[in-house]
Amino acid sequence: MFSIKRQVGNQAEDIALKYLIQQGLTLIEQNYLTKVGEIDIIMLDKAEQVLVFVEVRYRKNTRFGSATDTVTSSKQAKIIRSAQRYLQQHDEFDEYICRFDVVGLESDLKYPKINWIKDAFEG
Template structure:
């Protein structure tokens, strides 16, 4: 039981590290942070940022290896639907009509970062 708790803690730490890495990467590319880890019953938004006039919802995915599929491949249609539903909830709290975009930052175990704009 303790080893499974340690494994879960290590997994969460890797996820936070990947989000931190993606956050810094996108700031260096000129995006401006709005919030991180927005949670609601529909799901979670990893990063919410702006890129010029657009609101950008960023999904961060990390995979240690591609043995069971790449980080990009792990974003299924159902995952996209949860992100979109959480985005609707987030937008319901705002008064904005700016353009919206969904990006993905995929990070591999070797440190490669793949930024896909308008991913879905």
């Protein structure tokens, strides 16, 4: 059975996914899991021919920092290693530029404040 934290995380990812689709991105894969880490959402930005690896973060309140602040350098390294693994397994994206975005959701998930940071960190 899912934990409450996992249910909230899934809800936050669904909101982020819908938001990114509204911004013109196309879903490739969700919850890509490797031994080194997970990538929440992998999308294609067709306008720029960019493969986008998206980390979704949620915080109900920002007393201890924003949702996007929680993507530490060690978390970034795990995402980068997972992205490298993904690219090794999917040569159809060999010609694409890759980008790492973070989508932070804050407040109540019914009416979240969404902060999309394109190119949030380097791979």
